[in-house]
Amino acid sequence: AQRVTQPEKLLSVFKGAPVELKCNYSYSGSPELFWYVQYSRQRLQLLLRHISRESIKGFTADLNKGETSFHLKKPFAQEEDSAMYYCALLEMAGSTLGRLYFGRGTQLTVWP
Amino acid sequence: GAGVSQSPSNKVTEKGKDVELRCDPISGHTALYWYRQSLGQGLEFLIYFQGNSAPDKSGLPSDRFSAERTGGSVSTLTIQRTQQEDSAVYLCASSLSGHTDTRYYGYTFGSGTRLTVV
Helix, strand or coil: CCCEECCCCEEEEECCCCEEECCEECCCCCCEEEEEEECCCCCCEEEEEHHHCCCECCEEECCECCCCECCEEECCCCHHHCEEEEEEEECCCHHHCCCEEECCCEEEEEEC | CCCCEEECCEEEECCCCCEEEEEECCCCCCEEEEEEEECCCEEEEEEEEECCCCCECCCCCCCCEEEEECCCCCEEEEECCCCHHHCEEEEEEEECCCCCCHHHHCCEECCCEEEEEC
């Protein structure tokens, strides 16, 4: 069963516009969620963690348990934000304890 | 080392040949993961090693795929009799422990091995 869904494969916005990358999850317990980013020709890296309630590079993500969502948002997109973004859920129990389940990713393009 | 190291960075092989991909995790990281990244398919889990526990092999797509981790450090992913559908980027990641530290720090990924089967 797909634990993490990213409904948009591609997303394009203009520089300075707000951007929201959608992520929905399916999990019976309290979810631990992450956003990872992969810039062109770079390795996949952690962007932010739900547990830290942080803002990184202007991005934030709020867990909405009612809607089972963890959307990534930035009020003013920059060209350097163009990258592939992956939402991920950490299994905290059971036989797959410790495994990160990734969505299929959203390729964000920010036009000048 | 400072990060997760993978080798080779690129590998082109003929269909039917065997290949070995290497991952050197961050020193002290007890958990090691292999994922496969294909165009349009996202990240596909392959196998997970945690300390001295038996590895979780549930993601390996066929019996042509195997992996081992020697001495709790370096891991090798072996693909036998490669097929064209095996072409992908193979990513290795490590974390301090299976879930406790992953909760705070996530995984650290290597730069991957791009495998092309011709």
